[in-house]
Each structure stands twice: as structure tokens, then as C-alpha cells.
Amino acid sequence: MIIAEIALVAIIFFYLYFKKRTASPQTRGMLQRIEVRLANQTLSPIEIRIESNRPTQLLIHRLDREPDDELFEIEDLDIYELLPALHTTIISFQADKRGKFKMVLAGQREAGVIIVI
Secondary structure, eight states: OHHHHHHHHHHHHHHHHHSOOOOOHHHHTSOEEEEEEEETTEEESSEEEEOTTSOEEEEEEEOOOSSSEEEEEEGGGTEEEEEETTEEEEEEEOOOSOEEEEEEETTTEEEEEEEEO
């Protein structure tokens, strides 16, 4: 009887100690910060992955001189921002839906994709 109780306690201990750890509420709420370069009218990297329902800051370092302002948008996430030449722009948002969303420059050029997981 005592051996069975010790075995049960050991099983519970190993289960709790070695089980796969999921993101804690503290981790889920932590800020995601992604840095992107915009040079020669090209984003780098062209594919960005973020987690859904987490605060996100997208830092876009624009290295181009022309044009003075470049329109950046992710229409499906309601993100529309003017990027001044030779300036870093910080876009704060929280994606509440998952999927692949096009990043567009100047209202017409697909510049990359943001993947919300």
C-alpha cells in the first residue's frame, strides 16, 4: 500500500515537473518588437512572423531619401502609416486575427507578408 502511494506521488511529481510548459499569462502579454529595413524601396526581411493577441511594435528603418514620404499599409490589419525618408517609424498594434497579410508600399507594391500565428 505504501509503495503504491509513493509510486503515485512520484508519477504526479514527474508529470508536473516534465510536462510541456505553455506560455504563461506574463509571456503572452509581453511586447513583440520586430525591426525591418526599407532600403531601395525594398523591405528586409520580406516575411515577418508574430503571435496573435500580443502587443507588437514594428520598427521600420527607412533608409531611402526619395520620395519624402512612403505609404506603408497592411490593409487587413487596418495599419496605414506614412514613413518619412531617413527616419525610423514605430507602428504599435495587436493582431487579433491569424493568417498571412500583405505589406504594401505606395498603395500598390506588395513588399512582403506578415504571418500572424
